[in-house]
Amino acid sequence: MRIECIAIGTELLTTRRVDTNSVWLGEQLAAMGLGFHRKTTVGDSQEDLAGLFREALGRSDLILITGGLGPTFDDVTKEIFAGILGAELVEDAGSRADMMAFYAARNRVPPQVNFKQALIPAGAEPLRNQVGTAPGVWWQDPPGHPGVRIVMMPGVPREMKRMWEEQVGPRLRPLAGREVHTLRMVVAGVPESNLDERTRAVRERHGHLDWTILANLLQVELLVRGPDPAALAAVRADLEPVLGADLACIGDGNLEDAVLDLLKARGETLAVAESMTGGLLASRLTAIPGASTAFLGGATAYTVEAKASFLGLDPAWLGTVGTVSDACGGAMAEAVRQRLGATWALGICGNAGPGVEGGAPVGTVFIALAGPAGTVVRSHAMAGDRAEVQLRSTALALDFLRRQMALLGIKH
Amino acid sequence: MRIECIAIGTELLTTRRVDTNSVWLGEQLAAMGLGFHRKTTVGDSQEDLAGLFREALGRSDLILITGGLGPTFDDVTKEIFAGILGAELVEDAGSRADMMAFYAARNRVPPQVNFKQALIPAGAEPLRNQVGTAPGVWWQDPPGHPGVRIVMMPGVPREMKRMWEEQVGPRLRPLAGREVHTLRMVVAGVPESNLDERTRAVRERHGHLDWTILANLLQVELLVRGPDPAALAAVRADLEPVLGADLACIGDGNLEDAVLDLLKARGETLAVAESMTGGLLASRLTAIPGASTAFLGGATAYTVEAKASFLGLDPAWLGTVGTVSDACGGAMAEAVRQRLGATWALGICGNAGPGVEGGAPVGTVFIALAGPAGTVVRSHAMAGDRAEVQLRSTALALDFLRRQMALLGIKH
Numbered sequence: 001m002r003i004e005c006i007a008i009g010t011e012l013l014t015t016r017r018v019d020t021n022s023v024w025l026g027e028q029l030a031a032m033g034l035g036f037h038r039k040t041t042v043g044d045s046q047e048d049l050a051g052l053f054r055e056a057l058g059r060s061d062l063i064l065i066t067g068g069l070g071p072t073f074d075d076v077t078k079e080i081f082a083g084i085l086g087a088e089l090v091e092d093a094g095s096r097a098d099m100m101a102f103y104a105a106r107n108r109v110p111p112q113v114n115f116k117q118a119l120i121p122a123g124a125e126p127l128r129n130q131v132g133t134a135p136g137v138w139w140q141d142p143p144g145h146p147g148v149r150i151v152m153m154p155g156v157p158r159e160m161k162r163m164w165e166e167q168v169g170p171r172l173r174p175l176a177g178r179e180v181h182t183l184r185m186v187v188a189g190v191p192e193s194n195l196d197e198r199t200r201a202v203r204e205r206h207g208h209l210d211w212t213i214l215a216n217l218l219q220v221e222l223l224v225r226g227p228d229p230a231a232l233a234a235v236r237a238d239l240e241p242v243l244g245a246d247l248a249c250i251g252d253g254n255l256e257d258a259v260l261d262l263l264k265a266r267g268e269t270l271a272v273a274e275s276m277t278g279g280l281l282a283s284r285l286t287a288i289p290g291a292s293t294a295f296l297g298g299a300t301a302y303t304v305e306a307k308a309s310f311l312g313l314d315p316a317w318l319g320t321v322g323t324v325s326d327a328c329g330g331a332m333a334e335a336v337r338q339r340l341g342a343t344w345a346l347g348i349c350g351n352a353g354p355g356v357e358g359g360a361p362v363g364t365v366f367i368a369l370a371g372p373a374g375t376v377v378r379s380h381a382m383a384g385d386r387a388e389v390q391l392r393s394t395a396l397a398l399d400f401l402r403r404q405m406a407l408l409g410i411k412h
Numbered sequence: 413m414r415i416e417c418i419a420i421g422t423e424l425l426t427t428r429r430v431d432t433n434s435v436w437l438g439e440q441l442a443a444m445g446l447g448f449h450r451k452t453t454v455g456d457s458q459e460d461l462a463g464l465f466r467e468a469l470g471r472s473d474l475i476l477i478t479g480g481l482g483p484t485f486d487d488v489t490k491e492i493f494a495g496i497l498g499a500e501l502v503e504d505a506g507s508r509a510d511m512m513a514f515y516a517a518r519n520r521v522p523p524q525v526n527f528k529q530a531l532i533p534a535g536a537e538p539l540r541n542q543v544g545t546a547p548g549v550w551w552q553d554p555p556g557h558p559g560v561r562i563v564m565m566p567g568v569p570r571e572m573k574r575m576w577e578e579q580v581g582p583r584l585r586p587l588a589g590r591e592v593h594t595l596r597m598v599v600a601g602v603p604e605s606n607l608d609e610r611t612r613a614v615r616e617r618h619g620h621l622d623w624t625i626l627a628n629l630l631q632v633e634l635l636v637r638g639p640d641p642a643a644l645a646a647v648r649a650d651l652e653p654v655l656g657a658d659l660a661c662i663g664d665g666n667l668e669d670a671v672l673d674l675l676k677a678r679g680e681t682l683a684v685a686e687s688m689t690g691g692l693l694a695s696r697l698t699a700i701p702g703a704s705t706a707f708l709g710g711a712t713a714y715t716v717e718a719k720a721s722f723l724g725l726d727p728a729w730l731g732t733v734g735t736v737s738d739a740c741g742g743a744m745a746e747a748v749r750q751r752l753g754a755t756w757a758l759g760i761c762g763n764a765g766p767g768v769e770g771g772a773p774v775g776t777v778f779i780a781l782a783g784p785a786g787t788v789v790r791s792h793a794m795a796g797d798r799a800e801v802q803l804r805s806t807a808l809a810l811d812f813l814r815r816q817m818a819l820l821g822i823k824h
Binding site: 010011012013014015016017018020022023026027029030035036037038039040041042043045048051052055059212214223271272274277278279280281282283285286287289291292295296297298299300301302303305306309310339340341353354355386387390 | 422423424425426427428429430432434435438439441442447448449450451452453454455457460463464467471624626635683684686689690691692693694695697698699701703704707708709710711712713714715717718721722751752753765766767798799802
């Protein structure tokens with residue numbers, strides 16, 4: 001089945017707005033053993049849309065479209081497909097009723113322009129929109145194109161996802177081949193090139209599977225896909241000894257999940273004291289539901305005053321050792337560990353730029369880990385802009401803790 | 413000039429990896445008064461690539477390609493274009509020398525596979541890569557396609573951006589029409605539909621300009637583009653009274669920049685105490701260079717212990733009033749304001765889900781603002797998942813402070 005995705009919206013061509021819908025849809029298809037052969041983003045121009053729709057009808061069996069179903073004059077997805085395929089647009093009573101109910105629940109009356117949203121090409125089926133007013137369209141075997149399926153969904157991610165999960169996904173699943181399983185292994189603390197080299201022999205041994213290595217500032221993901229769970233289990237068994245302590249987790253999680261899971265399994269807790277990362281480490285941990293079982297909290301001690309008030313550090317002493325120093329990082333970690341009674345504490349100080357701070361060049365970072373066996377401070381010199389240095393520092397801190405936990409048995 | 417973008421990489425079709433390159437390029441073109449008529453993402457399949465490249469040569473004057481220039485067997489951008497256009501690939505001595513120097517600087521020798529990166533289609537010009545090993549290609553008037561320009565750039569964002577800024581952008585600027593200016597106004601605290609309605613009359617009055625309204629969880633952006641700065645100044649003058657206190661800032665910044673700028677202009681400071689948002693508010697502020705002038709720091713008081721230790725709140729009292737309550741939010745704000753000696757302090761507590769916490773349903777949020785004139789607490793009931801509730805809460809908190817500052821004269 002040749003599948004393509006079309007995302008409609010001029011703002012996707014000219015602004016910072018990212019088409020996340022097609023990324024999400026690509027993952028959903030991959031889990032069914034299906035995949036896009038291409039994705040296209042196009043603006044609201046009727047001529048560009050008509051050209052693209054004609055091409056798509058000629059090359060794809062399944063066309064997934066997001067956007068252009070709204071009430072305004074430049075929402076013309078249905079109109080253009082109907083025009084190309086010579087079909088009338090007819091009002092769907094159910095869609096009209098849904099829209100009336102949507103507005104009634106909010107004590108409002110739909111504006112006149114909204115009624116065009118209830119129009120559906122003759123021969124197509126409406127897809128109900130449970131969280132918005134624009135219904136979608138499922139158009140199977142449109143005139144002149146037997147075997148083709150056109151699926152139109154709203155551009156609003158929440159509406160599109162709900163429509164996919166409840167209506168589109170279930171209709172496509174029977175058309176998919178064998179279910180595809182994914183083995184996902186997250187590796188931290190090593191560059192992508194290193195991982196590429198170390199895993200080469202295993203990848204060659206299991207060359208019939210689909211391999212992807214994805215690196216970002218925080219971690220490297222290894223994705224292996226195939227129809228046979230036993231084959232993936234064999235890959236996992238081969239990779240575990242190769243990856244050793246660099247393997248952070250297997251499955252859906254990321255580095256922060258790995259750290260929280262380890263803490264919970266050991267019955268231990270974590271506190272953080274952040275200067276340069278300014279709350280980013282804490283926010284990555286608290287983004288995870290249930291973090292409070294192991295994460296007690298932290299101080300964003302961005303200034304000397306905050307380091308004094310929250311952590312009890314002496315401003316005069318800070319003036320001597322410097323606020324970008326191993327001594328400062330270590331004292332931050334030890335103070336927050338003691339104040340919150342945590343098993344472990346991470347302290348981060350440094351200079352994320354753009355200017356030189358306290359004599360420390362941009363990219364200088366001290367990461368301290370205080371734990372049951374004492375305090376260790378590591379220094380780093382990083383390249384990258386402010387956001388990169390901040391993000392990478394949180395990854396290094398989490399990985400530092402993860403590796404120390406692996407080295408150190410549980411002591412209470 | 414018809415311009416299209418092609419992003420190459422199977423991982424962009426099947427994984428969470430987002431093609432941010434084309435988004436960045438779209439913004440760069442918009443600033444020159446140019447724009448894509450479409451963007452396509454395609455995998456590494458030679459057949460798919462060849463088909464797409466042939467189409468692009470038939471419909472576009474400028475083809476911007478990212479990816480597929482690396483050393484591996486599935487990096488075939490140059491090879492396929494050369495094949496379609498009947499050109500030889502010849503080694504470029506400068507590109508080979510650049511690559512040797514890149515490796516020499518790292519005390520390494522290039523692997524044999526890397527040498528194919530120095531091959532360039534005959535008749536094309538290499539684009540130097542200052543931060544990686546894959547040179548780009550500028551191919552003007554390729555065989556059989558006079559007037560067409562093919563530009564191949566690396567897929568690594570850092571390498572692509574540098575190549576664009578130093579080599580591609582400067583070559584394209586003379587081809588662009590009049591420079592295009594952008595008026596960007598950021599509005600907070602009102603939904604997109606409200607903004608759409610209120611600005612309609614002004615938009616109609618200045619209908620010859622290019623208008624875009626972009627909403628996300630944090631704010632709504634109004635983008636107006638046009639060649640004449642005076643016309644944009646007139647739009648701004650018309651919009652300012654319409655937007656009133658809802659206008660957070662004009663220019664490049666966002667809500668957090670607006671708050672920090674206001675604080676700095678008033679010579680005031682801010683501290684935060686976060687429970688449910690767990691450091692996210694602090695990290696949004698400290699993402700901005702120079703935040704420490706006005707942002708003193710904060711407590712991530714995620715647990716009762718942290719609320720006691722960092723903020724001096726009595727655990728027994730918290731047990732009585734509840735950790736998701738207006739009393740708790742207010743006490744958090746007042747305590748952190750007093751401890752850090754800040755002019756203003758924000759306190760956030762609530763339940764971001766997924767489970768009910770302290771009897772409060774998911775989406776319950778209390779935002780407290782302590783300032784020179786006392787403390788005000790607002791409660792909110794939000795829809796959305798954990799990440800949405802956390803993010804939206806930080807936006808509401810910042811906007812709360814912004815509006816209070818506007819209402820209250822400076823008192824010291």
